[in-house]
Every structure is written in structure tokens, then in C-alpha cells.
Amino acid sequence: MGNMSKLQDMFLGWNKLTGNIPSEIQNLRxxxxxxxxxxxxxxxxPPSMGNLSTLVMLDIGANNLxxxxxxxxxxxxxxxxxxxxxxxxxxxxxxxxxxxSGLETIALAANELSGSLPSNFAHNFPNLNGLYLGLNHFxxxxxxxxxxxxxxxxxxxxxxxxxxDVPMNLGNLQQLEVINLQLNQLTNDPSTRELSFLTSLxxxxxLKRIQLGYNAFRGTFPKSLAFSNWSDSLDVFITSGxxxxxxxxxxxxxxxxxxxxxxxxxxxxxxxPHELGNMRKLQKLTLWKxxxxxxxxxxxxxxxxxxxxDLSENQLSDEIPSCLGNLSSLRELFLDSNAxxxxxxxxxxxxxxxxxxxxxxNFLNGSLPLGIGSLRSLSNLNLSRNQFSGEIPSTIGxxxxxxxxxxxMNNFEGLIxxxxxxxxxxxxxxxxxxxxxxxxxxxxxxxxxxxYLNVSFNALTGKIPNGGPFANLTAASFMGNAELCGPSQFxxxxxRIGGMKRKNKRRALTFALASVAxxxxxxxxxxxxxxxxxxxxxxxxxxxxxxxxxxxISYYEVxxxxxxxxxANLIGRGGLGLVYKGTLQDGIIVAVxxxxxxxxxAFRRFDLxxxxxxxxxxxxxxKVISSCANLDFxxxxxxxxxxxxxDAWLYSHNNFLDLxxxxxxxxxxxxxxxxxHEGHSFVVVHCDLKPSNILLDGDMVARVSDFGISxxxxxxxxxxxxxxxxxxxxxxxxxxxEGLVSTMGDVYSYGxxxxxxxxxxxxxxxxxxxxxxxKRWVFESLPDRVMDVVDANLFSRQDEQFSFxxxxxKLVMELAxxxxxxxxxxRISMKDVLVRLNKIQTNLLHCPTxxxxxx
Numbered sequence: 001m002g003n004m005s006k007l008q009d010m011f012l013g014w015n016k017l018t019g020n021i022p023s024e025i026q027n028l029r030x031x032x033x034x035x036x037x038x039x040x041x042x043x044x045x046p047p048s049m050g051n052l053s054t055l056v057m058l059d060i061g062a063n064n065l066x067x068x069x070x071x072x073x074x075x076x077x078x079x080x081x082x083x084x085x086x087x088x089x090x091x092x093x094x095x096x097x098x099x100x101s102g103l104e105t106i107a108l109a110a111n112e113l114s115g116s117l118p119s120n121f122a123h124n125f126p127n128l129n130g131l132y133l134g135l136n137h138f139x140x141x142x143x144x145x146x147x148x149x150x151x152x153x154x155x156x157x158x159x160x161x162x163x164x165d166v167p168m169n170l171g172n173l174q175q176l177e178v179i180n181l182q183l184n185q186l187t188n189d190p191s192t193r194e195l196s197f198l199t200s201l202x203x204x205x206x207l208k209r210i211q212l213g214y215n216a217f218r219g220t221f222p223k224s225l226a227f228s229n230w231s232d233s234l235d236v237f238i239t240s241g242x243x244x245x246x247x248x249x250x251x252x253x254x255x256x257x258x259x260x261x262x263x264x265x266x267x268x269x270x271x272x273p274h275e276l277g278n279m280r281k282l283q284k285l286t287l288w289k290x291x292x293x294x295x296x297x298x299x300x301x302x303x304x305x306x307x308x309x310d311l312s313e314n315q316l317s318d319e320i321p322s323c324l325g326n327l328s329s330l331r332e333l334f335l336d337s338n339a340x341x342x343x344x345x346x347x348x349x350x351x352x353x354x355x356x357x358x359x360x361x362n363f364l365n366g367s368l369p370l371g372i373g374s375l376r377s378l379s380n381l382n383l384s385r386n387q388f389s390g391e392i393p394s395t396i397g398x399x400x401x402x403x404x405x406x407x408x409m410n411n412f413e414g415l416i417x418x419x420x421x422x423x424x425x426x427x428x429x430x431x432x433x434x435x436x437x438x439x440x441x442x443x444x445x446x447x448x449x450x451x452y453l454n455v456s457f458n459a460l461t462g463k464i465p466n467g468g469p470f471a472n473l474t475a476a477s478f479m480g481n482a483e484l485c486g487p488s489q490f491x492x493x494x495x496r497i498g499g500m501k502r503k504n505k506r507r508a509l510t511f512a513l514a515s516v517a518x519x520x521x522x523x524x525x526x527x528x529x530x531x532x533x534x535x536x537x538x539x540x541x542x543x544x545x546x547x548x549x550x551x552x553i554s555y556y557e558v559x560x561x562x563x564x565x566x567x568a569n570l571i572g573r574g575g576l577g578l579v580y581k582g583t584l585q586d587g588i589i590v591a592v593x594x595x596x597x598x599x600x601x602a603f604r605r606f607d608l609x610x611x612x613x614x615x616x617x618x619x620x621x622x623k624v625i626s627s628c629a630n631l632d633f634x635x636x637x638x639x640x641x642x643x644x645x646x647d648a649w650l651y652s653h654n655n656f657l658d659l660x661x662x663x664x665x666x667x668x669x670x671x672x673x674x675x676x677h678e679g680h681s682f683v684v685v686h687c688d689l690k691p692s693n694i695l696l697d698g699d700m701v702a703r704v705s706d707f708g709i710s711x712x713x714x715x716x717x718x719x720x721x722x723x724x725x726x727x728x729x730x731x732x733x734x735x736x737x738e739g740l741v742s743t744m745g746d747v748y749s750y751g752x753x754x755x756x757x758x759x760x761x762x763x764x765x766x767x768x769x770x771x772x773x774x775k776r777w778v779f780e781s782l783p784d785r786v787m788d789v790v791d792a793n794l795f796s797r798q799d800e801q802f803s804f805x806x807x808x809x810k811l812v813m814e815l816a817x818x819x820x821x822x823x824x825x826x827r828i829s830m831k832d833v834l835v836r837l838n839k840i841q842t843n844l845l846h847c848p849t850x851x852x853x854x855x
Contacts, residue, residue: 002027013037013059020044021060021312026051029787037083042066050075057085061107066090074099081105085132089113090769098124107132109156112766116140122148134158134180139792140184141165144537147172158211159183163792165190171200182213182238185653185793192223195244202226209236213262216653220246227251235611236761238262240286243654245269248292253278264288264310271295272311277302289313289333296321296335303327304768310334312358320359322347329353332796336360336382337568349374360406361568363387373398384408384430385566391415392436397422408454409433409564418443425449432456432480433564440465441483456480457564463495474597475632480559491632539540553626553637557585558592565594568838571644574692574709576605581640591641595634605708606634612684612707620672622695622705641703643696650691650760659805660844661700662757663812667837668702669694676704676832677743683713685741689749691756711741729763729774733822744824750833751775751819758812760791778813786810811840 002024013035020043021036031052041063049058050072058079066088073079074096082100085107089394092115093108104127114137118124122145131149134156141164142157152173156178166186170179175719179201188195199222201207202467207230221244230237231254233653240262247270248263255261258279268290276285277299284307285300293315300309301323309330316338325347326331336358343366344359355377367388373395379402389411396405397419405426412434420429421443427450436458444450445468453473464470464478466484473490478484485495516570561582562569572579577596595602606629613624613636623639646665649655657665669689676684686707693706726735733739733746754765755778761767763774781789790809795802815836821827828836 001025005029008032009033009799011035013039015039017041021046021049022066023048025049028052030054033057036063038062040064044068045070045073045210047072049073052076053078055079057081060087062086064088069093069097071096073097076100077102079103080127083107085109085111087111089332091115101125101127102739103128104151105130105132107390108136109133110135112137112769114138114767117143117146119143119145121145124685125149126151128152129175130154132156134160136160138162142167142181144169146170149173151175153177153206156180157184161792166197168200169195170197170476171203173204175206176204177206177233178209179207180209180211181215182211184215186215186217186221188217193219195239196218196222196223198225202229205229205233207234210234211236211238212242213238214241214653217242217244219244221252223249225249225251228254233257235259235281235306239266241265241653243267248273248276248287250275252276256281257281260284262286264290266290268292272297272300272316276298276300280304280626283307283329286310291315293317295319296324296340298323300324301327305329308332311338313337316340318342320345320348320364324348325351327351331377332356334358336362338362340364342366344368346371351375353377355401359386360384361386365389367391368393368396370395372396372542375399378402380404380424382406383410385568386410388412392417392420392431394419396420399423400425401428403449404428406430407434409566411438414438416441416460417652420444421446423447428452430454435456436460439463444468445470453477457559460484464490464492474779489632491630517647521836526649553584553628555628555630555633555813558582558628558635558637561585562591562592574694574706576602582637584637588625592628592640593636593638597632597634603634606636608710609636609707611712612710614685616676616680618672618675618679620668620703621675622703632811638705639697639703641695642698645692646694646702646757647691649696650757656793657807660841662794663837663841663844664702664807665694665696665702666757667834667841668755669704669750669753670830670834670837672702672704673746674834677746677830683743685711685713685743686746686749687735687741688730688751689746690727690730691753693770694753732824734824742824743830744827747819747827747830747833748824750830751816751827754812754819758791758794758809760793775817779817782813782817783810786813787815805844808840808844811836815840 003020005027007028008030010031014037017039019041021041023046025046032054033056034273035057043065044067045065047070050070053075055076056078061083064087064779068091069089071094077100079100080102081104089111093113098118101124103125106128109132116139121143122237128149129151130153138160139162142162144167147167147169153175154177154205156284162184163186165188166181170285178599195217202225234255235257237255237258244266250273253273253275256279259281261282264286265288269292271294274293274297277297280302282303283305288310291314295318296311296316298321301321306327312334317340319342320335320340321347325345328351330351331354333354333356340362341364344364349369349371352374354375357378360382363386367390368388370393372393376399378399381402384406387410391414392407392412394417396417402423403425405428408427408430413436416431416436417553418441421441426447429450432454437460439462440460442465445465447469450469454477460481461483464484478490478492485493560578561584565580569581570578571581571591577594580592580594581589582592595606600705610627624636625639626637628635628637649657676686686704687709688706693704695703695705697703730749730752732745735745752774755774756762768774778789786804786809795805815833819833
């Protein structure tokens with residue numbers, strides 16, 4: 001390669017080249033176009049590439065290159081196009097890079113670049129027509145000067161951490177064809193309730209794609225928005241997940257060339273305008289999770305090429321238009337979680353191309369026809385939580401592509417068809433909560449892909465099949481069927497086998513078991529006496545504060561209260577199991593923490609959490625109401641926390657905690673931890689402190705939860721050893737490396753959580769690679785660059801009290817660093833943490849603006 005000094009063009013893309021980029025590449029003195037795209041190259045960019053002064057186009061995208069963009073690239077003064085996307089490039093774009101003023105295309109998307117865009121961005125690249133910076137870690141605001149890049153046609157800043165308002169002058173980009181700002185933290189001008197920047201964009205008459213989803217705009221569509229300006233050009237318009245209110249503008253129907261309209265997961269109300277039916281080229285219409293009411297307009301059937309229709313999680317009522325079944329192009333239909341009634345129109349069973357049909361959680365009724373077998377392309381069918389009746393048609397076995405089938409919580413009766421065993425692709429089958437009878441078909445043993453089966457709460461009888469997927473099932477799949485029999489692992493009766501020989505064997509076995517039982521009873525009595533005596537001698541008082549006053553809650557009351565553990569009631573997931581919202585018979589709303597008994601040590605952790613929660617009482621600890629347990633089921637019934645957990649609030653686009661609220665939450669947590677560490681004659685070490693374990697009640701008071709791996713300690717033994725590890729990123733160094741547990745380990749976890757709460761960065765964030773950690777990132781920011789790490793949503797430099805709040809934030813970060821000292825002996829106690837935080841809060845309350853806001 002070093003001898004090809006006159007070579008002008010080299011295209012080696014889309015091969016399987018491996019290794020580093022050779023340093024000899026610098027000898028291609030005449031090279032103008034160099035493409036190594038889509039290979040398997042590794043390593044960093046050779047700085048010597050900066051010597052290729054004749055280079056006009058450089059494309060090394062879609063490899064595995066890492067490191068920074070070399071400063072030497074600034075010498076590529078003739079470069080017009082640079083494509084480095086889809087690598088693992090880190091660091092900031094150096095100022096010298098912005099000196100390549102002749103660039104027309106900058107494609108750096110899908111890397112790990114950080115930093116902010118300079119305010120004079122437009123002055124550096126007057127000829128730029130394509131800017132691709134999406135899928136990185138850029139922060140800061142969008143420079144308003146970008147509107148002066150008059151030749152810009154493609155602007156991709158999506159999936160970063162950009163914040164602040166969208167510039168109001170983007171309408172100056174008259175050549176703009178694509179704008180992607182989705183998945184950032186962008187806001188709307190707070191002085192207006194309308195998304196005013198959209199009005200400016202409407203003057204960009206060449207726009208083909210607008211992607212603004214999942215930001216924090218919180219406003220309405222502007223009444224003056226000229227959708228008609230985009231009628232000939234726009235084909236994609238996505239503003240999902242932005243908390244947009246108001247009604248769907250009728251004028252949106254003027255986008256006659258639109259292919260994809262996505263305005264789901266907002267708070268839109270009113271009805272679906274029938275004028276939307278004029279959008280004849282629409283292929284995807286997603287309005288899910290809004291507050292839209294009324295009926296589904298039949299005019300939607302005019303969309304002759306509609307591929308996906310998602311109207312789920314709204315308040316739609318009345319019938320499903322029968323004409324939807326005639327849309328031969330329709331492949332995915334989601335109408336679940338509405339208030340639709342009547343039968344499924346017969347026309348639905350003639351759309352042989354449909355692949356997904358979700359109608360769950362409505363008031364649909366009637367029976368399923370034999371014609372359902374004609375939907376040969378169907379892979380997902382969800383009709384659960386309706387009022388369907390009759391028998392399950394045997395023709396359902398013809399749906400050979402079916403992967404997920406749910407008919408639960410209906411009124412189906414009769415037998416489970418043998419033909420269900422012909423569904424060779426089936427992975428998920430839920431028939432629970434019906435009136436099905438007879439035996440479970442032996443043919444289900446042949447379903448090799450089946451990983452989930454639920455036939456609970458029916459009237460099934462006979463033997464549970466052996467082998468196949470049944471080997472990996474649990475009792476939860478079969479409960480509520482009193483006449484089923486089979487292996488003891490399913491918590492059902494043993495199947496009877498006739499014959500005198502069997503009876504004799506059973507008698508002998510009974511006698512032997514009785515003898516063993518007597519011996520066990522005697523041994524148990526002795527062991528109980530011995531352990532009680534030993535426990536007294538240690539003088540470790542753990543009083544039973546609950547005693548017999550707790551209400552007893554049966555398993556069936558838990559099942560009823562959670563609607564058979566309905567996924568709609570699922571409010572949390574963890575390593576030990578699931579948490580459901582439930583309602584007891586007396587109307588009390590509770591949280592039911594169901595332990596996954598297949599997890600190692602689940603029973604021990606259940607017992608431990610019971611032991612901890614029944615012996616501690618504090619306003620900042622989650623309150624246990626009762627427990628529910630049998631051989632195969634373990635659950636805690638806890639006080640319901642309506643405001644979820646701290647983790648959800650920190651990373652939500654719809655909810656927000658201001659500076660004083662976050663400080664109040666962390667004071668609550670510190671108060672709870674000080675009580676656990678110093679409020680008893682015994683010590684409780686939590687061992688897994690993190691935001692997802694901090695719950696918030698109706699008054700936003702924080703409660704510490706999840707004591708599944710906690711440790712009891714005595715005053716004379718404050719360090720223990722364990723093999724059960726907490727959560728990576730929050731564990732103290734001595735905990736992770738040596739398994740040493742102490743109150744100082746909790747202090748370390750608290751310090752990490754304190755940093756995360758105010759920076760909105762998880763300790764395992766993609767930003768932290770190599771030697772860079774959350775702790776080091778915060779440490780290096782003090783004292784002069786601390787505002788580089790704070791959550792951008794907390795402060796604005798225009799705030800009159802900015803310097804005062806900045807000081808408070810510095811004090812919090814300094815405290816967090818003292819909590820996370822490498823040596824446990826150098827960390828401060830939770831008692832001292834609480835004192836320091838209360839002082840910071842007192843200072844914050846003396847800030848006039850803060851005091852007024854609290855009122």
C-alpha cells in the first residue's frame with residue numbers, strides 16, 4: 001500500500017477486513033476518496049491519516065474503531081465528506097475539527113461522543129448539507145446559529161442528551177428535508193403553551209420527515225400551524241411521548257402524502273377526526289395511550305395501504321367498524337385497552353394477511369367462528385379480558401405461524417382443542433380465567449417452543465401431561481383447577497393408580513413415613529429448645545412488634561385482589577420477582593411483592609425480609625401489612641406507594657423533581673438509614689441501596705424498601721461476610737471484592753445514589769467507560785466545573801438564584817464524595833450525613849425564590 005503514491009480512489013467497503021488501519025496508509029499521497037466502510041476493523045485512527053491532504057471523502061463507518069477523533073484530522077483541509085458513524089468513538093469533538101470549513105457532510109452518528117455543540121456552529125460550516133450526530137451522548141442546547149446553515153438538508157440530533165428550547169428560527173433552513181430531534185430532553189418555550197417552533201418549521205416546504213418523539217415539550221399543536229405547507233412533501237410526522245395536550249388538529253389531514261403519523265403516548269383528547277380518512281397514502285397510524293374518546297370513524301377504512309393501526313389505551317367505545325376487516329393491506333391492528341363492545345365483525349376472519357391482532361381489555365362478546373383458521377399469517381392473537389363465550393374452535397390449530405395466543409379472562413367453555421398441539425411455533429399460551437373443562441390435551445407435549453403456559457382458574461380435570469414444555473412449568477400454570485392431578489411440583493393431587501400391589505406399597509410407605517415423622521418431631525422439639533436457649537444467651541433482642549395483630553390474607557384473596565396477577569396491575573420488576581397493585585376485600589389498595597421461587601435463595605430472602613420488616617418501624621421505611629405463603633408461593637403484602645420509585649421519577653419525561661424535592665427525598669432516605677444503623681439494640685445493613693428501592697408515597701415522602709439481602713448485626717459485630725452481592729455500580733469496593741458487609745457499605749451506596757439523584761446519570765451509564773466512573777466524573781468537576789455534571793433540568797443560568805443553588809449543589813456533591821471514600825474508615829456515618837443535608841436544606845429554604853415556589 002505504501003508504494004501506491006498515485007492512487008486516487010480506494011473502495012474496500014463491505015468486506016471482512018480485520019485488524020488495525022495500517023500506518024502505511026499515510027503514503028497514499030494522492031488519495032481523494034477512501035472507503036473502508038462496513039468491515040471489522042478495530043483499534044484507533046492513525047494520527048498519520050491527517051497527512052492525506054488531498055482527501056475529499058473519508059468513509060470508515062460501521063467498524064469497531066474506538067478512541068478519539070485525532071486532532072491531526074484538522075489538517076484535512078480539502079475534506080468535504082466524513083463518515084465515521086457506527087463505531088465506538090468517544091470523547092468530545094475538538095475545536096480544531098470545526099476548522100475544516102469545506103465540509104458538506106458530517107456523519108458521526110451511533111458512537112459515544114459527548115460534549116456540546118459550539119454556539120458559532122453555522123460560521124464553521126457554511127456549505128454543510130448533512131449533519132448526522134444522532135445516537136451519541138451530546139448534551140447542552142441546540143445552537144440557534146444552526147439556522148444559518150442555509151444549505152442544510154438533513155439534521156439528525158436524535159437520541160442524545162440535548163436540553164433547552166428548540167430554536168424558534170429553524171424555519172430559516174429552507175432546504176431542510178429531514179429533522180430528527182427525538183429521544184432528547186428538549187423543551188418548548190415556557191412562555192407559550194403551544195409548540196411554537198413547529199410554526200417556524202412549517203415554512204420549510206421541502207420537509208419529508210419530522211421526528212420529535214420522546215422529549216419534554218408539554219404543550220398543544222399550534223392553531224396557526226400550516227400543515228398544508230407540507231402537503232406535497234412530508235411522509236413521516238412523529239411527535240409521540242411528549243405530553244402533548246388538546247385535540248388532534250383536523251388540519252393534519254391535509255398531509256396527503258404522509259406515510260407514517262405517530263402521535264401516541266401523549267394526552268390528546270377529543271375524538272378521532274373523520275377527515276383523517278383523506279390520508280390515502282398512510283401506512284402507519286399510531287395514536288396509542290392518549291385520552292381519545294368517541295367511536296372509531298369508518299373513514300379510516302379509506303386508507304387503502306394502511307399497514308399498522310394502533311389505537312390502544314384510549315377511551316374509544318361502541319363497535320369495531322366492520323370495514324377494517326376489508327383492508328387487505330392491514331397487518332398489525334391494536335385496539336386493546338378501550339371500551340369497545342359487540343362482536344368481532346365477521347369480515348375480520350377474511351384478512352388472511354394480518355399478523356397481529358390485539359383486542360384485549362374491552363367489552364367484546366360473542367363466540368369465535370371456525371373461520372379463524374383462515375388467518376394463516378397470524379403470529380400474535382390477544383383477545384384476553386373480554387366477554388367472549390362458547391367453545392374454542394378446533395380450526396385454531398391451522399394457525400401454524402402463531403407465536404403468542406392469549407384468550408384469558410373470558411367465558412370460554414368446553415374442551416381445550418387437541419389441535420392446539422399443532423401450533424408448532426407457539427411460545428406463549430394463556431387460557432386462564434375461563435370455564436374450560438376436560439383434560440389438558442396430551443398433544444401440547446409436542447410444542448417444543450412453548451415457554452409459557454397458563455390454564456389456571458378453569459374446571460380442568462385429569463392428569464397433567466409429562467415431558468416437553470411441561471418439564472419447565474410451575475404450579476402457577478395450573479392453580480385453581482381442583483380436579484387436576486400430577487407431579488407434586490405442580491401443587492396438585494397425586495394421580496390414582498389401581499391395584500392391590502400399589503395399595504400394599506402405599507401402606508408400607510405410610511408406615512415408614514410415620515416412623516420418620518415421629519423421629520423428626522422429637523428432633524425438632526429438641527432443636528427449637530436448643531436454639532431458643534442459645535438465642536437468649538446471645539442477648540440479641542428482636543421484639544415481635546407485629547405479634548398476632550396482623551390481618552391474615554389468603555392466597556385466593558391475593559389472586560382476586562390482583563385480578564389473577566393481571567399484567568395491567570404489574571407495577572414493578574426485580575431480581576427476586578414481581579410487584580403487583582392489588583385491592584383487598586375491605587377496599588384497601590396494597591402492593592403485593594411475589595417472590596420468584598425459582599430464583600436461588602428466594603425462600604431464604606422471603607424469610608429474611610419478613611424478619612426485618614416485622615422488627616422495624618419508621619416513617620421512611622415501607623410498611624408491611626401481611627404475608628402470604630405456601631409451599632410454592634411466597635408474597636409480601638405491603639403498603640401501596642402511589643408515586644412509584646425514585647428511579648422512575650429521575651428518568652421520566654412526564655414527571656419532574658426539582659432541587660428541593662430531590663434534597664427532601666435524600667433526607668428521608670438518610671433518616672431511614674440512620675434509624676437502621678443506630679436506632680436499635682441491633683443493626684440492620686440494607687446491602688442494596690439504589691433509586692429503584694426508594695418508594696414515594698402519596699405525599700412524596702420517601703420510603704426505603706426491599707430488604708431481601710439485608711443483614712442483622714449486633715453492636716459488638718458490625719462487619720460480616722456474605723456471598724450475596726448487591727447491584728453493580730452501587731456496591732462498596734470491599735463488598736464487591738471481599739463480600740464484606742457493614743454500615744459503611746450502605747453509606748457508600750447512599751453516596752452513589754446521591755450523585756445519581758442530582759446528576760441524573762446512572763453509575764453504569766454508557767458515558768462511564770475505562771477508568772471513568774460516576775464518582776470520578778463528579779470528583780473531577782469540583783470545584784470549578786460542577787455545573788457540567790448537574791442534571792440540566794435543575795438549573796438555568798437565567799435563574800436569579802443560580803449562584804446560590806450552585807453552591808448548594810457543590811455541598812451535596814462534596815458530601816457524596818465523602819460517603820464514597822475508598823476506605824470504609826474514611827466514610828462519614830449516616831447520622832452525620834443527615835445533619836449535613838438538613839443544614840443544606842435550611843440554607844436552600846432561605847433562598848427567597850425557593851420559599852415562594854414551595855408556597
